Amino acid sequence: MVGKKMTPYLFLVPSFILVSLFIYYPLIQNIKYSFFEWNTFSAIQEFTGFDNYQKLFKDKVFYQSLKNNLLFAAISMLFQVGGGLVIAAILEDTVFKRFSAIFRTVYFIPVLISTSVIGLLFNFIYTPEGLLNQFLQSVGLESWATGWLGNGDTAIYAVIAMSQWQSIGYIMMLFIVAIQKIPPSLYEAALLDGASKVQVFLKITVPMVKETAVVASVVTLSGAFLVFNQVFILTNGGPGQASEVLGTQLYHSAFVNGDMGYASTIANIIFVITLILSILQMKLFKTEKE
Amino acid sequence: MKKSKLFSVMITLLMITFSIAGCSSTSNGTDKKDDQVELSFFHRFADGANKQFFDSAVKEFESQNPKVKIKVSSAINDDYKQKINVLLGSSNPPDIFFAWSGEYANKFVRSGKVLDLTKYTKAGTELGDQIFTSQFGPYTFERKVYGVPIVMDGKAFFYNKEIFKKLGVNEPKTWNEFMTVLKKIKQGGYTPIAFGNQSNWAVGHYLTTLNQRMVDPAVLKKDYNRSTGEFTDPSYVTALEKMIELEPYFTKEPNAVTDDSAINAFVNGKAAIYYNQFNQIPYIKPAKFDWGWFNFPAIEDGKGDPQELTGASQGFMVSAKTKNPDMAIKFLNFLTSKTIAEKMVKETGMVSSTIDAVNKNSADQKMMDVVETIKQASGMNVWLDTALDSKIVDVYLNGAQQMLNKEKTPEEVMKEVQKAAKEVKESSK
Incomplete structure (x- = not known):
């Protein structure tokens, strides 16, 4: 009898061991490391208490990174979640239905290409003699032309723009699936009542895909705080540190400056931010179900 | 019956868990046959002709010394700088690795990661005699030599x-x-x-x-x-x-x-x-x-x-943890020997720090002028990004x-x- 009671717990043991070994143990270790000053190849770890945190909150680069992450989050919300929804609704509209398969594929392809390939591609687009500046010249806007990745004012926006181009297709796909689940009878009824396309979108589509919108927002928001590879490939945080995000700042502290304690501190901050975001997500989901 | 089934399932799961956890400690790769020597070699010459040269030099060395197996890996400049930091901190650092000179090399020396090569490079030794003495300068810290320069630069x-x-x-x-x-x-x-x-x-x-x-x-x-x-x-x-x-x-x-x-x-x-x-x-x-x-x-x-x-010399260091310092030195001797150095000059166009390696057979007039320019300089000024x-x-x-x-x-x-x-x-x- 005792065995029967224990059974479910015993089944949980292996996964519990794996999860604690590979997720919780490093997490706790990382918190410990942030109180020390040490580098990868020195054996000595010097306890410095909250010094790393104090340094972080005085670090101008940290605020620059945080600002860039927030920019990333805000713009991604607008273009990926907002824009993705609009594109999905247009593609699922009866008028476009015939072509939607082609467009769906076209929008989705960037999601499938590896970021390093896309990074290289956009490097060519953004160089001073690149595609973008040539385009601006041909339409008479040469005064706007600049070295997009080398200009401190434009570098982060150039990276964010690439990210929108790359991921909008993914969010669009999520919305298309959600829209296809809406019962067609709702649309037919609205049509009979003489509702306009915009009204149908706002009154039927948007409320019906709300749950997907929450999921998409959470994915996009936490993605914006975890972003690393796109920035790393395009600008590596430069020029100066104008396009640094938390992820690249962590990387630079750890592997360029060899300041592992400081890097751990940044990692903890990123962890806290994403933790708050996921708690919010869980709260929002609960209210949805009620 | 039921109980034994449960028991066997449990055992299986536990075994899986332990075998996963055990992976890291059993496969160290050092318990080879006694007479086989394995050296790991990590460098930054990861592209084009440079890589080809190092690959073929390693092969030649292996065929001359059949008991030696050299494991080569490489990464290009910026990547190299970051990877070597991590590798040197690990329990299994490469035996021979590339290092820029100056403070860049000194920080590895300070943390005790590098073998003191003074006795292998003083006058009268093979290394000391075949390489321009001045090029050891940027690898010398507190009068001890820690690196073997392979190329000169300016x-x-x-x-x-x-x-x-x-x-x-x-x-x-x-x-x-x-x-x-x-x-x-x-x-x-x-x-x-x-x-x-x-x-x-x-x-x-x-x-x-x-x-x-x-x-x-x-x-x-x-x-x-x-x-x-x-x-x-x-x-x-x-x-x-x-x-x-x-x-x-x-x-x-x-x-x-x-x-x-x-x-x-x-x-x-x-x-x-x-x-x-x-x-x-x-x-x-x-x-x-x-x-x-x-x-x-x-x-x-x-x-x-x-x-x-x-400009400054660039070269290789030997890990303090290496099990085969003599074989590592033998390999570096081989790399900087005149024949191999000539081959390097010819194939890669890099300026070898080996005496007389840049000559009429291996290089054109311009390369020989380069060596003259380096020799005539009153002193060498190490790159800021490796000096600080x-x-x-x-x-x-x-x-x-x-x-x-x-x-x-x-x-x-x-x-x-x-x-x-x-x-x-x-x-x-």
């Missing part, structure tokens, strides 16, 4: 002789002459200096030379030492101002341009001058015009020796990059460098 302004002839200008000897030349080239419709600073080591190379030329040598020596560095001398600001004087003549928006495309602009004849390392001559060779080089012009009010050359502590480098080069974007003044850049130097100084006590 930096000079490479110029397109046809453009110079067409515009009627000559190699400038002084800074003022240089400015006049640049102005004429710009009026002639060419980009005077090709400069790609998307990765900011490029501006670091300019600053290496400018600091050496402007700042009093004694002050420079004190500031480049991490435990005494202050960077308060006003000459550092003047050096940055010289950089600003050059700015109008650089490729437009250098921070948005990669070093590769700067070389291309020079090779395609769009730009007249490129500040180049001697080891990058192979990239210039495809050019369809005749080219030459001149040393960085003497600056009129500078306090440094204008005959000094920016990486925390100072980070601030210095990022600041210089922003200065070129007109987002910071030279004074502001130096103020931040001073702050970083102060932190490094305190942490080194």
